[in-house]
Amino acid sequence: MATNVICPRCAFDTIEQLYTSPVPGVWEVLQCQQCLYCWRTSEPARRTDRDAYPDDFKMTVDDIINAPEVPAIPPLLAKTGS
Amino acid sequence: MAYDDLRAFLKALDEQGQLLRITDEVMPEPDIAAAANAAPRLGDNAPALYFDNVKGFTDARIAMNVHGSWANHALALGLPKDTGVKAQVDEFIARWAKFPVKPLWRDDPPWANNTRTGEAVNIFEVLPLIRLNDGDGGFYLDKAAVVSKDPEDPENSGKQNVGVYRIEVKGKRKLALQPVPMHDIAQHLRKAEQVGEDLPIAITVGNDPVISIVASTPMEYDQNEYELAGALRGEPAPIAKSPLHGLPVPWGSEVVIEGFIQGRKREIEGPFGEFTGHYSGGRNMTVIRIDCISYRDHPIFEHLYLGMPWTEIDYLLAANTCVPLYEQLKKDYPEVQAVNAMYTHGLVVIVSTKKRYGGFAKAVGMRVLTTPHGLGYAATVIVVDDDVDPFNLPQVMWALSTKMNPAGDLIRVPNLSILALAPQANTPGIVDKLIIDATTPIEPDHRGNYGNQVRDLPEMGKWLTKLQQLAANR
Numbered sequence: 167m168a169t170n171v172i173c174p175r176c177a178f179d180t181i182e183q184l185y186t187s188p189v190p191g192v193w194e195v196l197q198c199q200q201c202l203y204c205w206r207t208s209e210p211a212r213r214t215d216r217d218a219y220p221d222d223f224k225m226t227v228d229d230i231i232n233a234p235e236v237p238a239i240p241p242l243l244a245k246t247g248s
Numbered sequence: 249m250a251y252d253d254l255r256a257f258l259k260a261l262d263e264q265g266q267l268l269r270i271t272d273e274v275m276p277e278p279d280i281a282a283a284a285n286a287a288p289r290l291g292d293n294a295p296a297l298y299f300d301n302v303k304g305f306t307d308a309r310i311a312m313n314v315h316g317s318w319a320n321h322a323l324a325l326g327l328p329k330d331t332g333v334k335a336q337v338d339e340f341i342a343r344w345a346k347f348p349v350k351p352l353w354r355d356d357p358p359w360a361n362n363t364r365t366g367e368a369v370n371i372f373e374v375l376p377l378i379r380l381n382d383g384d385g386g387f388y389l390d391k392a393a394v395v396s397k398d399p400e401d402p403e404n405s406g407k408q409n410v411g412v413y414r415i416e417v418k419g420k421r422k423l424a425l426q427p428v429p430m431h432d433i434a435q436h437l438r439k440a441e442q443v444g445e446d447l448p449i450a451i452t453v454g455n456d457p458v459i460s461i462v463a464s465t466p467m468e469y470d471q472n473e474y475e476l477a478g479a480l481r482g483e484p485a486p487i488a489k490s491p492l493h494g495l496p497v498p499w500g501s502e503v504v505i506e507g508f509i510q511g512r513k514r515e516i517e518g519p520f521g522e523f524t525g526h527y528s529g530g531r532n533m534t535v536i537r538i539d540c541i542s543y544r545d546h547p548i549f550e551h552l553y554l555g556m557p558w559t560e561i562d563y564l565l566a567a568n569t570c571v572p573l574y575e576q577l578k579k580d581y582p583e584v585q586a587v588n589a590m591y592t593h594g595l596v597v598i599v600s601t602k603k604r605y606g607g608f609a610k611a612v613g614m615r616v617l618t619t620p621h622g623l624g625y626a627a628t629v630i631v632v633d634d635d636v637d638p639f640n641l642p643q644v645m646w647a648l649s650t651k652m653n654p655a656g657d658l659i660r661v662p663n664l665s666i667l668a669l670a671p672q673a674n675t676p677g678i679v680d681k682l683i684i685d686a687t688t689p690i691e692p693d694h695r696g697n698y699g700n701q702v703r704d705l706p707e708m709g710k711w712l713t714k715l716q717q718l719a720a721n722r
Contacts, residue, residue: 184372187304189305193276197418197419201385201530202386202418202516203386204386204387204417205386206379208275208277209278209379220383222383230530234676236532237437239514240441242442243443
């Protein structure tokens with residue numbers, strides 16, 4: 167888990183590390199455990215820093231809860247036969 | 249000649265001056281996406297891009313914009329790189345006539361050299377994944393050909409599917425996939441989910457250029473993409489059985505990822521900058537568990553940038569959207585001359601047709617709406633006379649300028665289906681569609697004051713040839 171990092175997109179503070187650069191210490195791939203936003207630490211601030219992250223792309227807990235299902239899960243068919 | 253894998257095609261592009269190697273060190277983001285965003289702006293001869301010096305990676309090879317120009321599209325079909333757009337579409341139609349050409353099972357696929365299964369799977373270790381647009385929710389695969397079978401009829405090779413879908417990487421062995429309800433894989437998934445089962449899939453990354461074209465062709469449900477690949481290649485497409493599921497996958501793929509779309513499970517995904525030039529919102533989307541990854545030695549990651557059109561995806565979805573619509577319309581209405589559906593995968597469709605009698609062009613327009621592809625696209629249909637080339641937009645604008653009277657030539661059909669990504673719909677998935685009849689009315693439709701149309705002089709063609717020769721010899 168990455169410490170002292172908040173999600174640029176939803177400001178959640180539980181962030182997992184998914185991968186680190188094959189050349190040690192160059193970058194990490196992180197993932198927010200709430201909105202699942204995933205980024206590389208070497209990306210520009212507009213993608214990695216909550217303060218610089220564009221408002222248009224921010225996500226809230228409500229956005230996650232109310233996100234439509236794609237595709238909708240179909241009803242289970244009743245089992246037939248004996 | 250046909251290419252059996254991506255590597256053979258990249259070599260051909262290189263030899264034709266259509267591959268640009270970026271040897272300076274680049275940042276994975278934003279450099280690679282920005283370069284691929286820029287490449288099509290170089291024009292009809294824009295090259296593919298190849299990166300192998302990417303900061304933080306030790307062994308990355310990334311190919312972008314492989315189909316991203318008319319020159320590259322022509323080479324993908326084995327045509328000279330200066331082949332014109334309409335000529336490429338005409339050649340596609342001619343080769344479609346040879347469909348179906350059965351694929352060929354070939355042994356020893358190079359991707360069998362390396363395999364990881366179960367907990368040993370980490371997609372980040374196999375593919376040098378990169379992010380594309382600023383608002384994207386994460387890392388995506390957007391040019392992979394995904395193979396699945398109809399769970400109710402798994403032995404029917406016609407109903408199997410090879411398609412390109414947006415796939416988000418959400419973990420070392422977790423993905424999300426977007427099955428647009430109008431696309432074949434959504435039917436497979438629905439059949440699996442309504443009986444509570446998972447859907448086995450194989451995701452193939454880095455394919456020969458014709459596989460990418462057929463996988464993004466809106467074929468009918470029971471048409472086999474590999475059999476179209478054979479027709480387009482002029483020889484059978486080589487395929488092999490995937491190790492986990494035994495699914496038919498391209499023999500030449502760089503990477504084959506196998507797993508299951510987990511039935512009846514959804515999780516937050518996106519947004520993603522889509523082919524419409526707009527971001528889709530965040531949606532709760534399917535979840536894939538990866539169980540096996542097979543890959544060639546030193547795999548090449550082929551990826552695609554998409555954004556404000558035109559980008560690579562617009563070239564990839566151009567000819568192959570026009571031709572099936574043309575074939576389906578021509579079957580019912582032989583008067584149809586040509587179909588241009590190359591704008592945003594056919595959200596706009598332009599059809600030229602001869603007319604049987606007054607009102608006929610409107611019937612052709614309505615038939616576009618009821619084709620399989622039209623159910624999810626074709627928000628606007630423009631019908632023009634047979635002497636208008638639908639690929640020549642100045643001619644289409646002339647037809648709209650002079651042949652269309654809003655009083656009787658605009659047919660608005662309310663509340664039809666459209667893919668949910670179409671941003672103009674108030675309710676995603678439902679939109680009013682428009683047919684514009686920009687043909688000259690004929691008997692018994694007496695509207696307008698057309699008199700006689702000016703025709704090209706009979707001697708014009710001869711002079712065109714002469715002038716071209718004189719200009720070439722200057």
